[in-house]
Amino acid sequence: MLKKIALLLSAVMVILIAIVLVKTIQFSKPIPVKESLAIPALPDSVVSHMQQAIHFKTVSFGSNLPIDSAAFKEFWQFVGKSYPLVTKSLTQQSFNEFSRVFKWEGKHPELKPYVFMAHIDVVPIEKATEKQWTVPAFGGILKNDQIYGRGAADDKACVISILETVEKLLKQGFQPERTIYLSFGHDEEIGGPRGAGTIANWFKENKIHPEVVIDEGGMITKEHFPELKRPIALIGVTEKGYMSFLVSVQLEGGHSSMPVPETAIDILCKGLVNLRKKQMPYKILPPLQEMLQRVGPGLSFVQRMAIANQWLFEPILVKGLEKDKGTNAMLRTTIVPTILQAGIKDNVIPGLATATVNTRILPGQSIEEVEAFIKKQMNDDRIVVKRTGPASEDGPPVSVESVAFKKVEAATYQVMKDVIPTPFVMIGGTDSKYFQPIADGVIKFTPGIDPKGFHGVDERINKSDLARMMFFYELLMKHAGR
Ligand SMILES: [Zn+2]
Structure with a gap:
């Protein structure tokens, strides 16, 4: 019986490896090169x-x-x-x-x-x-x-x-x-x-x-994917939203010679540390998926394997993207404190401590969701979170099948030799x-x-x-x- 199970397991493993390899090989086709034109001299x-x-x-x-x-x-x-x-x-x-x-x-x-x-x-x-x-x-x-x-x-x-x-x-x-x-x-x-x-x-x-x-x-970038040895045209098809929040703690202040166990500064700082411990969940939006499909065949074997087999390796793929601050920002809404304010004098414990937290919101996500995440992560009722605006929000990504994308893509091929155009948020x-x-x-x-x-x-x-x-x-x- 045990022997049968072991045999069955090895058979499953072999099939799994075969699927992964076939998918990786199918994905590893050369990236197309289109003809470019000679650029007229600059007057x-x-x-x-x-x-x-x-x-x-x-x-x-x-x-x-x-x-x-x-x-x-x-x-x-x-x-x-x-x-x-x-x-x-x-x-x-x-x-x-x-x-x-x-x-x-x-x-x-x-x-x-x-x-x-x-x-x-x-x-x-x-x-x-x-x-x-x-x-x-x-x-x-x-x-x-x-x-x-x-x-x-x-x-x-x-x-x-x-x-x-x-x-x-x-x-x-x-x-x-x-x-x-x-x-x-x-x-x-x-x-x-x-x-x-x-x-x-x-x-x-x-x-x-x-x-x-x-x-x-x-x-156009030649720097972001050095292993490709070909220029990539990052064609923006939508942009992230923008919102800032003012987070504040108000407590009774006092003389610094007799500090209470927890001050407004302490509470705010703890809240900010908690906020930074966890990022918002990732999402591979269609433009990023398309970018992986277009650029992926030129990447390393492991990267190709992960992109071609996302059903199995998505967590590994995401880990790789998270390592670079640029690609991480394409994966999720980012949240970061940018201004801190408290105190007026070295011997006075301030009654108010505030921080501005700037967020760049992934298309499709709402400001409410981001606000709720900030409150949950800071996890302290004494911290008040308020929007400070101005908010900006773009629409859903322009499709690669749209006239706009196709026209820009065609012109990009013509002005740059060897280029790989890809949509980009x-x-x-x-x-x-x-x-x-x-x-x-x-x-x-x-x-x-x-x-x-x-x-x-x-x-x-x-x-x-x-x-x-x-x-x-x-x-x-x-x-x-x-
Ligand atoms: Zn500008």
Whole structure:
């Protein structure tokens, strides 16, 4: 009898191993390579326009902080002067003074339009990092074929590439099949309510329903999957939601010479430690699953085996993804304390201790669920949890079968040799979330390669990236047919 059971068990094991191996081998097909096109050379005028664009200090300092209006005004004067055909041939409209929409009428205005988005504002230079810049932050210096300056990558490269492309096509006498809108927000770095938010409302009020919207977002990376030895295009198909919570403890304070066993600071800190002990449950959303399917065949044998046999190895696969903070953030809602406040004097026990906890919410999950998780984890009735907003939420992921994804995917293949395009859930936020309810497909992607200095020191963009971005926009504008 025992012998029979042992035999049966070994047979089951052999079958199991056979299934795993067959599935792994079937999954290990080479990743397709599509033909790319030669990218037209970048005219010198584009570099000089890019350098000038960086000079204007179009900084968003904070939600309720004033901006340098003159800089924004001068930026638009520069656009007017530098792009005469755009200015002459497209109609334009301002929103809250500094955001702007250009309309380029298509041959078939009855067709749903395309919208090309970018933002003209930039983040400030952090005082503590000012000295680390090797060039003036608003100098627009060209060094080793790279243009340096705040906004070089985020997002003036997009603004300039879009405008340059339209100017170039107008010069060639091109008229798009569909109407094309250019939408430039001026407050993306503080959430975009006055810029893109107002513009999207205007689209809605005027019943303009775009087929495709393209904004900044994912880019091309050669760094994130080094074992692949091929560039990956991370095509953003939705973005995570955003919400902050204020957690606070109020207790009677007192003199520090006679401390009580537990103070407001103690309770708050314990709560925060408990909160950080456990992450929210993971979920492999369709874009991540698709990414694994597209990229997986180029990974190591063990990784391929895990992806091809998720019915058996999902926990191992997830463990691997959790190791990297970037892929972990694609798996789940993240929660982290970002501000702590308590106390006014070294010999006074404060009666109030507060912390701000920032959350990035996985599409499909609600703010209520996140709030409930925070309360449960902190596990102390004396800790009060309140939302501090502003909340942002995107829609469900755009399907890889949608027109928007397919058009962007096709253009991406054409502008980058050997590329593997894959859908991707954006971890950060963009202006394009406002367009999600009114468009068929919103895509967050530009084909720059591993940009340097995003929101940080020595922000820069390669001339070759600008050329690729322009070509990408050109292909999309030309292929925005019926
Ligand atoms: Zn940006």
